[in-house]
Amino acid sequence: MLRGKFLDVNATLRDRVESVIRTEILRKETMERILRVNGGKPLNGEITVRGAKNFVPKAMVASLLGNKPSVLSNVPLIRDVDVVSELLSLHGVHVNYDQGSGTLQLDPSNVETAHVADIDALAGSSRIPILFCGPLLHRLGEAFIPDLGGCNIGGRPIDFHLETLRAFGARVEKLEGGIRLSAPDGLHGTKIHLPFPSVGATEQTLLTAVMAEGLTELSGAAIEPEIMDLINVLQKMGAIMSVDTDRTIRIEGVKELGGFVHTSLPDRIEAASWASAALATRGNIFVRGAHQPDMTTFLNTYRKVGGAFDISDEGIRFWHPGGELNSIVLETNVHPGFMTDWQQPLVVALTQAQGLSIVHETVYENRLGFTRALKEMGANIQTYRECLGGLQCRFGQRNFTHSAVISGPTPLRGAEITVPDLRGGFSYLIAALAAEGESQVHGIDVISRGYEHFITKLRALNADVELITR
Incomplete structure (x- = not known):
């Protein structure tokens, strides 16, 4: 009984602290x-x-796949890095960022399912959460992705991301405020063709295929330097993949991946x-x-x-x-x-x-x-x-x-x-x-x-x- 009272007091104190934090965040957001x-x-x-905005957050997501800590250097202090750091922390990844040296330490030893409300609090800040799907399905068997934001410069539909994940064997369920994915039978290699060499779709496929059972063949892939650096990171973690001159990437799924030490382009x-x-x-x-x-x-x-x-x-x-x-x-x-x-x-x-x-x-x-x-x-x-x-x-x-x-x-x-x-x-x-x-x-x-x-x-x-x- 005494333990229960302490828990009630702690919960009340936590709620008050969270209320103060939310008020402060709202105040800052309303200040122009x-x-x-x-x-x-x-x-x-x-x-x-410093490091590329179009690479660093993706390498951070890749760390979720590892069973050992990773170290990423030349990391810039930008909002997208903050968003991914917060999302990783919500999922149990220990994130330590040294602003002076630009070094990021990521320890995924205690990955866990995040609370939907916490994830939703970051919705609209970035489109990167969609890339969490594959790694979370491998690590936890499920994932929740909130409604996504990003720059309004043209269509960046997530439909292809979801179709790609379905091709690997994921089940997709639309919920209020987001999408829940599960993989009760695991993920399996597949053949995917991109009608346009989309960077995001290529990243999604790579992050999902590296631990999917069997062989994945991705044709029409994007081959930007940031994509190639992501491939470098995944190879350091233990992935097996090759890139052909016709924009075809072949990935042999492995059962486990380790960490990486890498300096961003x-x-x-x-x-x-x-x-x-x-x-x-x-x-x-x-x-x-x-x-x-x-x-x-x-x-x-x-x-x-x-x-x-x-x-x-x-x-x-x-x-x-x-x-x-x-x-x-x-x-x-x-x-x-x-x-x-x-x-x-x-x-x-x-x-x-x-x-x-x-x-x-x-x-x-x-x-x-x-x-x-x-x-x-x-x-x-x-x-x-x-x-x-x-x-x-x-x-x-x-x-x-x-x-x-x-x-x-x-x-x-x-x-x-x-x-x-x-x-x-x-x-x-x-x-x-x-x-x-x-x-x-x-x-x-x-x-x-x-x-x-x-x-x-x-x-x-x-x-x-x-x-x-x-």
């Missing part, structure tokens, strides 16, 4: 952070990029974003950590536009060499093509190029929506539903606005703008920095999902910025 930017000045100096998207900022502001930025082999296509395009760069073992220096920038025809594509995430920041620089530039987006159908704010700032941009370029893509047939013609150069003027998504948000920052006058950028916390310490880095580049809270 705005970045005031006085533009028209070149960005000059040095910044550092650098973030090629962030590096290219700062490169575009140097070009748009007529600046000079050394991006420590930028890696040439992962950026070959971007560097070729950057040079065609008229940007200059110098490559060293420590990073890449990007600068505007003076004179006029060149207009270009640009089409995004899956790797090794021009990455869709490079497109938005470079479009800002193209508003300062001489003549007509044509951009054809073939990966995400709504990625050109961010150009509306650029037009309000003075850019001359027309968008079209037709495929403007050499590629006939799937969006032209579906009547999406996915091509743009940019006429320049046009001076940009300061404005009040709201961040639409992660890459569009950083592009707005570039536009505000290049524009004459003051801009107020709302919704900047979205940018923290993929850009580590971006305000600190802006100040290191002598940007005139001020963070205000309302």
